[in-house]
Amino acid sequence: MTPTLLRLGSRPTQALHLSGYSLNSPVSICRSGASKSLVSCAQVSRCTIQTSPTRTLATLPSTSLWHSDETSKFNITNNHRWSSTSAASSNNEPKIDYLSLPHSSPEVQNLIEHHARKSQTSASLQTLMKTGRGEFLHKLAKHNQGGGFASVTSRPEDESEATPLVLVQVASFLRRELPIRLAHRIHDLSQVSYLQDMKSVQQVKDLYTTSFLEILSVDKHPPTREGSEAWEEQFAKILENIYERHSSVLVQMARGAFELRAAIRKGALLGVDDDGCDEGQKTTNEKELQVGRDAVEFELMESTHAFLDRFYISRIGIRVLIGQYLSLRQPPVENYVGIICSKTSPYEIVKRAIDDAAFMCTRKYGDAPEVIITGRLDMTFPYVPTHLHYIMLELLKNSMRATVEYHGIDADYPPIKVVIADGSDNEDVIIKVSDEGGGIPRSNMKRIWSYLFTTADPEIQEGMVAFNENVDHSIDSPLAGLGYGLPISRSYARYFGGDLSIMSMEGYGTDCFVYLTRLGNTREPLPI
Numbered sequence: 185m186t187p188t189l190l191r192l193g194s195r196p197t198q199a200l201h202l203s204g205y206s207l208n209s210p211v212s213i214c215r216s217g218a219s220k221s222l223v224s225c226a227q228v229s230r231c232t233i234q235t236s237p238t239r240t241l242a243t244l245p246s247t248s249l250w251h252s253d254e255t256s257k258f259n260i261t262n263n264h265r266w267s268s269t270s271a272a273s274s275n276n277e278p279k280i281d282y283l284s285l286p287h288s289s290p291e292v293q294n295l296i297e298h299h300a301r302k303s304q305t306s307a308s309l310q311t312l313m314k315t316g317r318g319e320f321l322h323k324l325a326k327h328n329q330g331g332g333f334a335s336v337t338s339r340p341e342d343e344s345e346a347t348p349l350v351l352v353q354v355a356s357f358l359r360r361e362l363p364i365r366l367a368h369r370i371h372d373l374s375q376v377s378y379l380q381d382m383k384s385v386q387q388v389k390d391l392y393t394t395s396f397l398e399i400l401s402v403d404k405h406p407p408t409r410e411g412s413e414a415w416e417e418q419f420a421k422i423l424e425n426i427y428e429r430h431s432s433v434l435v436q437m438a439r440g441a442f443e444l445r446a447a448i449r450k451g452a453l454l455g456v457d458d459d460g461c462d463e464g465q466k467t468t469n470e471k472e473l474q475v476g477r478d479a480v481e482f483e484l485m486e487s488t489h490a491f492l493d494r495f496y497i498s499r500i501g502i503r504v505l506i507g508q509y510l511s512l513r514q515p516p517v518e519n520y521v522g523i524i525c526s527k528t529s530p531y532e533i534v535k536r537a538i539d540d541a542a543f544m545c546t547r548k549y550g551d552a553p554e555v556i557i558t559g560r561l562d563m564t565f566p567y568v569p570t571h572l573h574y575i576m577l578e579l580l581k582n583s584m585r586a587t588v589e590y591h592g593i594d595a596d597y598p599p600i601k602v603v604i605a606d607g608s609d610n611e612d613v614i615i616k617v618s619d620e621g622g623g624i625p626r627s628n629m630k631r632i633w634s635y636l637f638t639t640a641d642p643e644i645q646e647g648m649v650a651f652n653e654n655v656d657h658s659i660d661s662p663l664a665g666l667g668y669g670l671p672i673s674r675s676y677a678r679y680f681g682g683d684l685s686i687m688s689m690e691g692y693g694t695d696c697f698v699y700l701t702r703l704g705n706t707r708e709p710l711p712i
Contacts, residue, residue: 283397537573
């Protein structure tokens with residue numbers, strides 16, 4: 185069979201379109217006027233077309249590639265339409281309406297796989313602030329010289345207010361980045377053992393897929409400078425809806441994990457040993473139903489918890505990017521660039537967290553321990569206040585609950601102590617929370633970082649998984665509930681390069697240490 189010859193034009197902006205080829209149709213690639221192919225690739229699971237050893241023009245998913253003396257050939261094993269462009273170009277072929285297709289359709293699945301193979305772009309707190317201030321507008325001009333932005337180099341006079349061009353720049357980045365991040369998580373949700381079969385997790389996967397397709401329904405770039413604001417406004421409306429819809433994902437995933445543990449403990453799952461390891465390699469006779477708490481230790485299922493860690497840290501990143509963008513569209517607030525406060529006061533945030541935790545403790549027990557704050561009360565640094573509030577609220581409500589239950593209601597409670605440490609040469613801002621609430625048994629220290637590990641009443645926990653509030657966290661929830669507070673708090677701390685550690689003395693109390701980077705130059709720890 186004669187190979188189909190695709191000629192690449194001499195200009196690097198010319199688009200390459202591959203569509204409608206039948207299964208295993210041989211195709212040769214060469215540049216117009218060239219006597220030999222410039223494709224240079226080894227055999228790989230997907231075909232990468234290169235115009236030079238360093239310049240990639242296009243990548244084809246699910247293909248096989250081999251070499252020939254005369255030309256480099258590849259087989260297109262996808263029988264669906266596919267196209268890639270090195271620059272914006274017109275395309276007379278009908279555009280596929282992916283939103284109208286079932287999520288399980290080959291077209292949608294191939295699109296997800298295509299984006300899941302792309303690398304994610306991590307950001308730092310400093311990068312988010314500088315972008316919001318317009319310090320990178322020169323990059324917009326560089327990347328859009330054909331679209332009317334070549335002369336854009338000026339920064340906004342008021343650095344707390346984002347100009348329309350700043351919003352277009354941020355929206356353009358999110359239009360490229362968010363589908364990749366969502367595709368990575370959709371792929372992960374499809375692969376995680378056992379948890380993927382839980383109803384709540386399947387609902388989250390559908391939610392992510394819908395959002396993925398909605399973002400891709402928007403043109404990748406604004407058509408012209410004159411039409412850029414309309415394009416940005418359309419994109420913002422889509423992200424507003426996505427941000428709202430995804431607000432309940434934290435509870436939905438916790439519900440899915442609760443469903444998994446319930447299924448395991450009822451003996452509804454096969455092939456799980458005491459460590460939660462897959463026994464798929466064992467014979468059928470070796471597989472037995474294991475019933476009861478001692479049969480399966482859900483909290484120690486490492487693969488499931490590694491997945492949940494990846495999922496939650498990625499979710500934090502997605503919500504930070506969208507939240508930052510949507511906040512930049514709002515009227516400016518002093519000392520804020522989007523959701524980031526350039527003068528975050530740990531002291532003020534700790535005070536608010538104390539008030540919220542005391543309210544929750546008093547509602548539950550009728551009283552709450554005193555909290556004493558010492559250290560650097562005047563210190564400020566750039567951070568996301570909502571993240572720090574979440575962390576401190578979780579630690580303080582745990583300390584208050586432990587103190588009251590250890591000493592008994594109506595007792596004379598020892599105070600909880602909060603120390604804020606910082607110095608001009610310090611690498612981190614460090615906050616310590618110390619209580620005398622009896623401590624944590626050493627055998628439970630590993631479990632406190634496990635999702636759904638909780639000492640709360642099982643009836644409270646069952647009620648929490650039926651609760652679907654469209655907020656990430658709230659003072660309306662019980663003092664102890666789903667059990668994901670500490671691992672999520674650690675994810676928040678680690679997101680911008682910090683950490684959370686706990687040391688405990690059983691029979692006395694617990695010390696919690698929150699580490700937050702002062703400079704904000706650490707990039708996101710994006711999971712693969």
